[in-house]
Amino acid sequence: MDDQAHQDEASPEMQARVRASFESQGLMGHLGARIAHIAPGRVRITLPHRPEVTQQNGYFHAGATSAIADSAGGYAAFTLFPEDTSVLSVEYKINLLAPALGDHIEAIGTVLKSGRTLTVCRLEVFGVRGEERSLVATGQQTLIRVEARPEQ
Amino acid sequence: MDDQAHQDEASPEMQARVRASFESQGLMGHLGARIAHIAPGRVRITLPHRPEVTQQNGYFHAGATSAIADSAGGYAAFTLFPEDTSVLSVEYKINLLAPALGDHIEAIGTVLKSGRTLTVCRLEVFGVRGEERSLVATGQQTLIRVEARPEQ
């Protein structure tokens, strides 16, 4: 993926497909996550801080951090898929580099390799407070393209 | 960890420490998760199905699946720690083996190796419907023991 591509916005049709899917994910709405940007092969999702998404010390819970990272990677893969296909996470691995603090966190999923069957994404999560921005988690994810109704 | 140990319940003091920490995790309450069992080196957490924890097809969202898996492993490690210490997830990897379906899912964290600094857990998540029970996710997690107030 060249960097220019990532700056671009996805086509309005693709953006609509991604947003429709995102809005049908009960968990994303329940957490308060929203899609911040959709480019071909790269999607950003943000999650504001509030008590409902924390662990015992008031930081973002690793489960919330990885939930939006997983979704960001999934939709990044999805932007490069043909119509009438869907995406499923096969697996992912995430390192929690630092306590996830900030007014909000932002997850970026970026396609590293888009194959016919499998896609591999890089996952990054940043803690953001005002102008400050620091990497709090980094991961790697494998996804599979499935026809119509998803079945692994 | 021998299997007998896993059958046993943790001491009342340890159970109280784990439950107090769990109840202070905003995310677990917000998802509707609860601790089902606390043994030395093994903790089970359950999550009932409801629209707030689903992805676009009505299955449990991978983010919800891994949130309770991560917590189950974290508390499994914590049961073997001395007082005045806390636990942080360093990293984990999870394979989503099948669509996570059922009345509820159940995550089991089991300590494979408990070191002075680092602990490694196996994570398993089952989809449960009535008497049926099938493995929907399996993972591996590294945790670090920290003194008092957690700082990685």
Next chain:
Amino acid sequence: MDDQAHQDEASPEMQARVRASFESQGLMGHLGARIAHIAPGRVRITLPHRPEVTQQNGYFHAGATSAIADSAGGYAAFTLFPEDTSVLSVEYKINLLAPALGDHIEAIGTVLKSGRTLTVCRLEVFGVRGEERSLVATGQQTLIRVEARPEQ
């Protein structure tokens, strides 16, 4: 996979297919690894200790440990595949639990889930000295089934 199945040996035809493939892996011969057991969904590979497979402290190098773990998982998956198919590792994750010591190490790959396209294996590596045997590494691996000549 039930435990009984793992005790059984694979059919002579399957054993021959696995051994033929193993012998064509230059790396396995160069390291001195050999196949110790082939059951449906479970394969064991051993590697004797010698200076050519060590890291700077004389322990087995993590690269040698994971090379035989990766192969054990790959062949475990392969035993469940139909003829005219091949196997490729998609990804794996391995935790190095303790310095890998012993007269030899033994890697066991066990199929956890065998799907039409993807297979997931558990990887375990033991350090063995005489009667003593201890877990030195544990991992999880995803593999893909490919037709005839492998191409991802």
Next chain:
Amino acid sequence: MDDQAHQDEASPEMQARVRASFESQGLMGHLGARIAHIAPGRVRITLPHRPEVTQQNGYFHAGATSAIADSAGGYAAFTLFPEDTSVLSVEYKINLLAPALGDHIEAIGTVLKSGRTLTVCRLEVFGVRGEERSLVATGQQTLIRVEARPEQ
């Protein structure tokens, strides 16, 4: 890590420490790997193609690919450590993106986060043939700093 830092060579003392350790790793010599570049927080290791490092199709074996990736990350971490300390791999995860082909492969380990106890590295492996260069594997690794004689 800023990019400029990665261009720089490590100090002669640090380079000597890394090379001395590398030369004491029996496996690296046995495979035919050599260190190509040592910068603070970034190390490159190359491995020429020959039958001794292949899998059954003549590609580089995933075990060889990850052996040099693991070492590249380990030495990248090590370049940022104080004297009288050593490094051990805690775990790593690697995605094999494409058949590893080329005259040689080159692994680059880059420190993403250097903590007091734990370091996290990105691992990348490229297949190189003449001027052509393509990413064949990408991974993520956790390492621990240990005093003098390594013990996890």
